[in-house]
Amino acid sequence: MDASEPKVPLVEMRGIRKSFPGVTACDGVDLRLGRGEVLALLGENGAGKSTLMNVLAGLYRPDEGEIRIGGKPVEIRSPRDSAAHGVGMVHQNFMLVDTMTVAENVVLGMAGLPLVPDMAEVKRSVLELAEKYGLRVDPDAYVWQLSVGEQQRVEILKQLYRKAEILVLDEPTAVLTPQESEELNVVVQRMKAEGKSAVFITHKMEEVMTFSDRVMVLRKGKVVVEKVTSETSPRDLAKLMVGREVLFRVEKKSFEPGAVILELKDVRALDDRGLPALRDLSLKVRAGEILGIAGVAGNGQRELSEVITGLRPVSSGGISINCVETTNKTPLEIIRSGVSHIPQDRIAVGAVGDMSVASNLAMKGYRDAPISRGVLLLPRRILDLARRMIESFRIATPSPETRVKFLSGGNIQKTILAREIESCRSLLVAVYPSRGLDIGATEAVRKELVAQRDAGMAVLLVSEDIEELLSVADTVLVLYEGRAMGTFPSAEADPEELGLLMAGVERKETVS
Amino acid sequence: MMDLITSILTITLRAGTSLVYATIGETYTERAGILNLGLEGIMLMGAVSSFAVVYYSGSLALALLTAVAVGGLLSLIHAFLTVTMRANQVVSGLAITLFGTGFASFLGQRLGPASNGRYLVGLTGPRFAPVDPGALGRIPVLGAFLNQDLLTYGIYLLIPLAWFYLYRTRNGLWLRAVGENPRTADAMGVPVFRAKYIYTVLGGMLTALGGAHLSLAYTPGWSENITGGRGWIVIALVIFSMWNPARAITGALIFGGINAVQFRLQASGTNIPAGFLNMLPYIATIVVLVAITWWETLSKRIGAPASLGTSYMREDK
Numbered sequence: 001m002d003a004s005e006p007k008v009p010l011v012e013m014r015g016i017r018k019s020f021p022g023v024t025a026c027d028g029v030d031l032r033l034g035r036g037e038v039l040a041l042l043g044e045n046g047a048g049k050s051t052l053m054n055v056l057a058g059l060y061r062p063d064e065g066e067i068r069i070g071g072k073p074v075e076i077r078s079p080r081d082s083a084a085h086g087v088g089m090v091h092q093n094f095m096l097v098d099t100m101t102v103a104e105n106v107v108l109g110m111a112g113l114p115l116v117p118d119m120a121e122v123k124r125s126v127l128e129l130a131e132k133y134g135l136r137v138d139p140d141a142y143v144w145q146l147s148v149g150e151q152q153r154v155e156i157l158k159q160l161y162r163k164a165e166i167l168v169l170d171e172p173t174a175v176l177t178p179q180e181s182e183e184l185n186v187v188v189q190r191m192k193a194e195g196k197s198a199v200f201i202t203h204k205m206e207e208v209m210t211f212s213d214r215v216m217v218l219r220k221g222k223v224v225v226e227k228v229t230s231e232t233s234p235r236d237l238a239k240l241m242v243g244r245e246v247l248f249r250v251e252k253k254s255f256e257p258g259a260v261i262l263e264l265k266d267v268r269a270l271d272d273r274g275l276p277a278l279r280d281l282s283l284k285v286r287a288g289e290i291l292g293i294a295g296v297a298g299n300g301q302r303e304l305s306e307v308i309t310g311l312r313p314v315s316s317g318g319i320s321i322n323c324v325e326t327t328n329k330t331p332l333e334i335i336r337s338g339v340s341h342i343p344q345d346r347i348a349v350g351a352v353g354d355m356s357v358a359s360n361l362a363m364k365g366y367r368d369a370p371i372s373r374g375v376l377l378l379p380r381r382i383l384d385l386a387r388r389m390i391e392s393f394r395i396a397t398p399s400p401e402t403r404v405k406f407l408s409g410g411n412i413q414k415t416i417l418a419r420e421i422e423s424c425r426s427l428l429v430a431v432y433p434s435r436g437l438d439i440g441a442t443e444a445v446r447k448e449l450v451a452q453r454d455a456g457m458a459v460l461l462v463s464e465d466i467e468e469l470l471s472v473a474d475t476v477l478v479l480y481e482g483r484a485m486g487t488f489p490s491a492e493a494d495p496e497e498l499g500l501l502m503a504g505v506e507r508k509e510t511v512s
Numbered sequence: 513m514m515d516l517i518t519s520i521l522t523i524t525l526r527a528g529t530s531l532v533y534a535t536i537g538e539t540y541t542e543r544a545g546i547l548n549l550g551l552e553g554i555m556l557m558g559a560v561s562s563f564a565v566v567y568y569s570g571s572l573a574l575a576l577l578t579a580v581a582v583g584g585l586l587s588l589i590h591a592f593l594t595v596t597m598r599a600n601q602v603v604s605g606l607a608i609t610l611f612g613t614g615f616a617s618f619l620g621q622r623l624g625p626a627s628n629g630r631y632l633v634g635l636t637g638p639r640f641a642p643v644d645p646g647a648l649g650r651i652p653v654l655g656a657f658l659n660q661d662l663l664t665y666g667i668y669l670l671i672p673l674a675w676f677y678l679y680r681t682r683n684g685l686w687l688r689a690v691g692e693n694p695r696t697a698d699a700m701g702v703p704v705f706r707a708k709y710i711y712t713v714l715g716g717m718l719t720a721l722g723g724a725h726l727s728l729a730y731t732p733g734w735s736e737n738i739t740g741g742r743g744w745i746v747i748a749l750v751i752f753s754m755w756n757p758a759r760a761i762t763g764a765l766i767f768g769g770i771n772a773v774q775f776r777l778q779a780s781g782t783n784i785p786a787g788f789l790n791m792l793p794y795i796a797t798i799v800v801l802v803a804i805t806w807w808e809t810l811s812k813r814i815g816a817p818a819s820l821g822t823s824y825m826r827e828d829k
Contacts, residue, residue, distance in 0.1 A: 078701070080701035089699070097692045098692070100688065108700045109697060109699075111701060113682045115683065116680060117682055
């Protein structure tokens, strides 16, 4: 294959080394990218994929190493330099200004923009590009009004508008429906046909197979292997990525649901902007059942978890837990009724970054024995408890007194998981519990969820990973714009159909 | 009646001019994500330095230049502390106000001529007098706009210019992005640090010009606390104007207007105690601030630049 062994690579990174306090993110990485080639960068969290690409995009300065573009050594000191060499990066957390329009975002920071830009002209060109690549979006819309999928289109349009020759996509499909991912692939293939190149960061094997020509696997800041995609398989790659065999399926006991633990009846609630987020949503979760909530992020998942845990008012309808009405009760009352919550936002809601691991672990049980007596906390007992939990949940932390924010994402999540599972009495609400975690940590989280189910708890699992839902959940409910689009036993659910429902397309029977 | 309106409007504009300069200055600073609570100190320093210069040199232009330089320098300290050293913006701003207030007072007691015991208080010097628009000045309402000094004429230009720059130019786009989301601005190639410095310094310069208007035109001469807390009022006016330079005029008019009405009432010999009348503009500020915040919360509009008050560093996680 010609593209895999280019004579003069378009981009060449040699011996890139970059450390942050305490970690070496990239440890002498070499990367070559040919013209018209799509390279997949595969690796677990913390493997150094994003860091490597942030170096290319000018956001990080490497400690060592050389970058050549078109065969010439270049110095990239800032995102501006990087853009001047034709590099355009679509970041994992989109780089868009919410309060500005699509057109304004497209030209923001662009070199060579006149002092008084002709915005009408910009809009015309944006529309033209959007037409050409099939990236429909209204140039006058404000970014905050757009869905996540639309925001990504803006990100890509922005790079196309800037005539980026080298497009870097950092986990672009994490927030997309399967259909949107397919559309993205179409755009990438079209760009490739035009001679542009792309680097594609991911930890999903299937995407490596469909998107890329060549794949490079990173582990702990080093290149493990570089292969032509067609000469490898998902199983091989997973093994290379983690460094051992990976179980794709989770072992669980047969499904024997018990009494209804959580019940929602015609629940309505508003989102932060005061718009309807949940519309007459009804659902039931029984003891020993994992109910998976499928849907694209932003369709009411966060609001759903918040009304159940008392963090958001219900405007109409009712919620009961263990047959006791809990509608609009306070979070404390709901916690007391045996509910645990693994929130979407780990740092803002789930943990206090500046407090120690031990304090975070004690944050729910602090009112009660054995770690407090009256108004006094018993620090030694808190430490004992923390040590026990750190061991049983294998939280990798230097000590129980380390501040949580210094832990990796996976270990922060394990800390929250440990606290919530320890205090769970009847219902566990887990929102994107494996989001952003690597395969190892994801496996651990999924096992814990299943263990809770097997122990007779009801589990509500919100996820955007269809595979996760199908392997972990017993029942799947598709949420679209705050409505239940359908509920299926996961054994009978068809991923294709779930994808369509997630995109708001009614069930096949009604369409045809 | 028309005469009364015209005369109140005249005083209103005169009283509001210094506020407009400072409000637009602070709007720009805050749009870059920097909160500068040093305004009061910078205004006082602008007032005292420009008066001292005009007293000795007789040159109004030189006096304005001095105010601009002093304001620029003080806000450069703020920019250095908060952008480069990443100090807390509130603490740095308050320190500048404390310093500016004290130092202006000190200069007011040391820069004067020996004949006046080195005091600047009680002296007169050249001032920006209202221009004479001739017959045009007698037209009701319009006359109020024309019967003003050159610095007030300056705001007629400054307001539309500041608005156009912010909303229609490339640099304005950058500025809005920097305050809203510095990480994105940086990733898109906007020189974030340079912008933060430039607009903090520019804001300080405009604020000091506002101060100079007080000592060169509004109440010519130097007196202790000549600003009467206007630096603080401006912080509220920026919120009131929702960080939009075009609306800076409304806040200034309301505050200046109440000031004007209060003067009229005092002059007319009303029974209302003077202390209470003096209080009015400040009460109005609090009321307006509460009302606008309430309104913003109700309408779910949060106007503040999202990164206001925080520091940014590229490689921070």
